[in-house]
Amino acid sequence: MTALRPFLLVSLFAFLLPLTPARAADEHAQHAPKAMKKRIELGSAAVFAPDGTLLTVSKQDEHVVLQRSADQGATWSEPLKVNAQPEAISADGENRPKIALASDGGILVSWTQPLGKPYSGAIRLARSDDGSSFAPPLTVHRDTAEITHRFETLQTLPDNRVLVAWIDKRDLEAAKGKGNYRGAAIYSALSTDGGRSFLPERKVADHSCECCRIASALDTDGALLLLWRHVYAPNERDHALARLKADGSADSVQRATYDHWRIDACPHHGPSLVVDAQGVRHAVWFNVKDGEGRVFYGRLPSGNESRVDGQRSIGGPRAAHADLALNDDQLAIVWSEFDGEKTRLDALVSRDNGRNFEPLSLASTEGAADQPRLIQHRQKLYAFWRTEKEGFRLIPLP
């Protein structure tokens, strides 16, 4: 044991610092390993335009920027600022900027703008009609309180409608001093003009978990489904699934998973959802079940059933942040998994509606990695993965 033990070091510094003149302290600051070093926030999103151009959004300082690739990610355009005026932007894994195309072709970009107070934020959205510049961003909710409106999901719908849903703490704030309000709430706001303006927001459900991404998908009849981590009494962090009416309010809310993870904690690990042509809802999510934290795949109950069909764990014990997508009869799941040396990007592909899966190894990185996403273009699925060392990566699935 020759190396100085880290906490011994800290105690030493804590003792020495007040004795040291300012200059020496400055020198120390230059040489000591400082946690202050700013890490790039890797949270990003991508979508294919109809002409095959790949569009990504990510954070650069106080701007969300849009970049284009005409060659499937080999080369990228100069970044285009989405918000011309700088503002604070969240871009970690669960709370990253999003991009979607409205049915009139407009490019929509959403993000969470952290405000001054802890946990506070505003849901922002900017629209570009022609892709060359963006209109000034708007806040999609009417509530101006400096509280949590964060972790938005952005979903474009037929007829130029757009729905944004997010985690909102106005009900928690209102309940303060009046008893215990579990978790936060899900709110949504609907646009009927391609994201140029939004109708007043509506509450979808009380008692969501506080800091996991929300998944969205379209049901077979075009209704929007939302899937999120919920807090069932007293503190079971299972998932809830809502079907929305055309106006964005909840048509039904039902329990979607039954892992019974009872905990007061922040998993930072949200689900993903797709619906197949028969209306079966396929999902991936993270939970601790029987004492073991795992990523799961399963087919969610519809109607009054209270069981998940075909639930199985995905990858190994460190599998994380899975996404899934459907292309005709091909159901694909991607996730990242640290193997002790590097982070791997792995996939499972099923041709029989999730009964059997074939494993695939797609990529790996030795540095930090964003959550992977599956995106689609011309009947083909691609994994989109941003890694600190390699940048934006687009990996076609076979």
Added chain:
Amino acid sequence: MIRPLLMLCAALLAAPVSASDLTALDRSTARQLMADASQGQPTIVALWSVECTHCKKNLQLFSTLARQHKNLRLISIAAEPEGSEHARILDRHAMPAARYAYGSDAPEAVAYAIDPNWSGELPRSYLFDGKGGKQKHSGVLSRQQVEQETGLAPRR
């Protein structure tokens, strides 16, 4: 000569914990920290983050316990790179000076070095009784549980 030194010591003891800097962890220092934490005395390693609401409850409990039990060693690790708010939050909860945060190493690798079986949920706590006993927990803990598992109070 002795008198000023004594005064200095007294001033140091009275000074609030304001080690504003968190020490950056990479995978090897994280592994070493966890190995060392298991040795010698009752120890808590508390993983937390600025955004984690539930973490603050544990920080408050742990710091209260550390004041009451002088042989309890309390080490905090922010599971993210240090930002402007970390030291302020730790100060508010009177957390002692053994303060760490993730450094520039890949966060996946630092997390793995701390505990290969941890999925990133916060708060995450490691309780060592100093005699080889180690318990790990996710979520908010009770005082009774922490005192028992660190050996500060007899097990029932």
